[in-house]
Amino acid sequence: MATKPRQYKEGSFFEIFRYKDLLVQLVKRDIKLKYRRSFLGYVWSILNPLLIMIIMAIVFSFLFKREIALFPIYLLAGRSVFELANTAVSKALGAITDNTSLLKKTYVSKFMFPLSKITSTTVDFIFSMGALIIVMLVFSIIEGRLLFSFWNFGIIIVVVEAYIFSMGLGFLMAQLHVFFRDIRYVYNAFSTMLMYCSAIFYDVGMFYDKAKDQINAGVTPFALYLAHFVEYCNPVYIYIKQFRYFIWVPTLETVPQWAVVTPVDFLLGFGYAILMLAIGVFFFKRSQDKFILYI
Amino acid sequence: MxxxxxxxxxxxxxxxxxxxVRFNKANQKVDNLKEYFVRLIRRQLMFQEFIAxxxxxxxxxxxxxxxxxxxxxxxxxxxxxxxxxxxxxxxxxxxxxxxIASLIELGAGIDPKLTARENIYLNGCILGYTKQFIDEKFDDIVEFSELEDFLDSPVQNFSSGMKSRLGFSVATMVEPDxxxxxxxxxxxxxxxxxxxxKRMKEMLExxxxxxxxxxxxxxxxxxxxxxxxxxxxxxxxxxxxxxxxxxxxxxxxxxxxxxxxxxxxx
Structure with a gap:
């Protein structure tokens, strides 16, 4: 007989530890099926962000008057983090409804399905860092100096924060999707809004400059409120800012004020992540027994 | 005492x-926001009880x-x-x-794109076993399922009989209570x-x-x-x-x- 594993309360979030081997299997499946028997599978996961980065870099360097140093690195860093959270959540969203047949036939901790999607997206994200390495290599050659530094490893902290945050939002959306199938459209609109609020192709310094003008002109400094909103109320921007601090900032000769990360940013980043996880787990747990009636 | x-x-x-056990026997399942709000306004969000x-x-x-x-x-x-x-x-x-080992429907977690070998591990983990435990039982499972020659081919190429053999073998690999x-x-x-x-009778014994x-x-x-x-x-x-x-x-x-x-x- 197998030794009995430690008992976790049925339906509790911590049951995921009992199913940790299942998590490994599910993540392996997702990764394998994506890359199996196709070398291009990996090439695509690098090529896709690279191509989008090139297009955006060309378009926005014409559109904006402001110069952001090493703009392609700035852009790619920001977009990767946003895409990590966005892809993770939108995959987790359908995780329960995609496993209908399984949930109708066996008992499994339902947390496992969104969790595995978020984990495999995070692993994918680490793979796709190849694109960033290529861009940094190219610019190292162009600039004639090495743009890599020891600081780069700091992104691990950001990945952890984004992982926890996506988990929370993923659980919340996955359980909503069981009851309201059109929540996906609401989420898509929300994520587009979030993208424009995350300073991916512009910089927050722009708002502060505008605010200065507004104050000088004696009008209400709306730009300042906007900057504060993005900087303190948008967790995704907080993660982007930190990510750039470890990737993009070390390559700069003069560091702009708005790019500097303080301990407050980490506190906020982890705070939002844990709060989101608590909210997600709370609602998921509350409604999970009703899933079977709606799938 | x-x-x-x-x-x-x-x-x-x-x-x-x-x-x-109670189900909702509503004529139309409301599973989207649009429908939900329309019915909320029209006061048609009724719950038709069905006692199973x-x-x-x-x-x-x-x-x-x-x-x-x-x-x-x-x-x-x-x-x-x-x-x-x-x-x-x-x-x-x-x-x-x-x-509990429940053979309600065999191969509940079988993914057709994966090979038989990968499915044994996936299915075993879905049933709550650890990887180490499946490693130990792997040979028994394969032997019982008679699928030695097809271990590394994707399950989507299997016949339904082969699939249920795979499912049964995984589901009964332990002696459940x-x-x-x-x-x-x-x-x-x-x-x-x-x-x-025979296997079921053995378990009973x-x-x-x-x-x-x-x-x-x-x-x-x-x-x-x-x-x-x-x-x-x-x-x-x-x-x-x-x-x-x-x-x-x-x-x-x-x-x-x-x-x-x-x-x-x-």
Whole structure:
């Protein structure tokens, strides 16, 4: 007989530890099926962000008057983090409804399905860092100096924060999707809004400059409120800012004020992540027994 | 005091206590926001109750073999789902003291794009086993499923018989305390079916508890010693297999005779 594993309360979030081997299997499946028997599978996961980065870099360097140093690195860093959270959540969203047949036939901790999607997206994200390495290599050659530094490893902290945050939002959306199938459209609109609020192709310094003008002109400094909103109320921007601090900032000769990360940013980043996880787990747990009636 | 009371109380391995299961039988399922708000405004968000099981009691001692009988739609599968934790009862409680292997539908977690080898691990983990444990049992599983030559080909190329062999082998790789079987053995060739029956009997001999759903009275009588008869979600009778089966058969005969009469009248 197998030794009995430690008992976790049925339906509790911590049951995921009992199913940790299942998590490994599910993540392996997702990764394998994506890359199996196709070398291009990996090439695509690098090529896709690279191509989008090139297009955006060309378009926005014409559109904006402001110069952001090493703009392609700035852009790619920001977009990767946003895409990590966005892809993770939108995959987790359908995780329960995609496993209908399984949930109708066996008992499994339902947390496992969104969790595995978020984990495999995070692993994918680490793979796709190849694109960033290529861009940094190219610019190292162009600039004639090495743009890599020891600081780069700091992104691990950001990945952890984004992982926890996506988990929370993923659980919340996955359980909503069981009851309201059109929540996906609401989420898509929300994520587009979030993208424009995350300073991916512009910089927050722009708002502060505008605010200065507004104050000088004696009008209400709306730009300042906007900057504060993005900087303190948008967790995704907080993660982007930190990510750039470890990737993009070390390559700069003069560091702009708005790019500097303080301990407050980490506190906020982890705070939002844990709060989101608590909210997600709370609602998921509350409604999970009703899933079977709606799938 | 408490201790003596505990000793006196018979130890049930499966204890279904006054279980009621309720479904929503609404004509149209509201599963999107748009519909939800439209109906909220029109006040059409009603809940049409459908009781699938009503105050069902089933106490099973260790080592017993129970058959669940009844016509289609009488709540047999619902009862099995409640016991195997897939459904939560609306009222009442279900306690199972031990591990369950449920063969409600074989190969629940089989991914057609993965190979047989990968599926054994995935399926085993879905059933709650650790990877280490599956490693140990891997050879037994492969041998029982007779799929040695197809281990590394994707399951989507398998026949349905091969798939259920794979599912059965994974599901029964341990000696579970409770084995739940819901007419899964209708697929596969005669030889494999016999093999499955043998495996189930072996488990019974080793002290496993069996819950079996079938319409075939001969198999039921062969495998089980007790039976519970459900009709429209309520327990009609439960107890000794022969008594319940005879009563059930005579009722069915009566019904048939009645229907015949009515037809003749027309």
């Amino acid at each position: 408490e201790n003596t009371e505990k000793e006196k109380a018979p130890q049930y391995i499966v204890d279904v206590d006054n279980v009621t 099981l009503k105050d069902v009691n089933l106490k099973i001692k260790k080592g017993e073999a129970w058959a669940i009988i009844g016509t289609n739609g009488s709540g047999k599968s619902t009862l099995l789902k409640v016991i195997s934790r897939i459904l939560k009862p609306y009222k009442g409680s279900v306690k199972v003291d031990g591990s 409770v084995l739940i079987v819901d007419e899964v053995l209708s697929v596969g060739d005669v030889l494999f079916r016999k093999k499955c029956m 080793k002290g496993a508890t069996l819950l079996f759903v079938s319409h075939n009275m001969t198999t039921v009588k062969e495998m089980c010693d007790k039976a519970i008869w459900l009709n429209n979600g309520e327990v009609v009778m439960s107890g000794d297999i022969n008594k319940v089966c005879d009563e059930y058969n005579s009722t069915i005969e009566e019904k048939k005779a009645k229907e015949k009469k009515e037809k003749q009248k027309k």
